[in-house]
Amino acid sequence: MNTDWMRLGKCKDMDPAVFFPSDGVGVLVAQRVCAKCIVRSPCLEYALVNKISEGVWGGASERQRKRLLGQRRRQSTSSAHPTSSERPTVPVRTAAPVGS
Numbered sequence: 001m002n003t004d005w006m007r008l009g010k011c012k013d014m015d016p017a018v019f020f021p022s023d024g025v026g027v028l029v030a031q032r033v034c035a036k037c038i039v040r041s042p043c044l045e046y047a048l049v050n051k052i053s054e055g056v057w058g059g060a061s062e063r064q065r066k067r068l069l070g071q072r073r074r075q076s077t078s079s080a081h082p083t084s085s086e087r088p089t090v091p092v093r094t095a096a097p098v099g100s
């Protein structure tokens with residue numbers, strides 16, 4: 001996965017500890033920085049794809065990313081098992097093929 005976006009992150013020159021908070025107040029501090037970051041979206045996607053469980057990434061806390069991963073899992077499961085109305089219909093042959 002491309003990581004060029006990392007050099008544009010607002011946190012680039014900050015203490016990494018800010019993004020690995022130990023309490024809710026710390027999470028809010030990190031999220032305030034992320035809210036002004038132009039690479040928030042790829043940062044969040046990177047954390048989700050790589051299943052990074054620690055810290056604040058893309059403005060999302062550990063709990064929020066866990067929830068997002070759960071939603072994605074459920075969506076991919078439901079699209080893998082379409083309901084009967086979503087299933088493609090199989091054409092029914094009503095006459096013998098020409099020339100038979």
Ligand code: SF4
Pocket residue numbers: 006008009010011012019033034035037038039040041043044056057058059
């Ligand atoms: S979204 Fe937050 S953690 Fe990600 S690069 Fe930007 S400031 Fe850093």
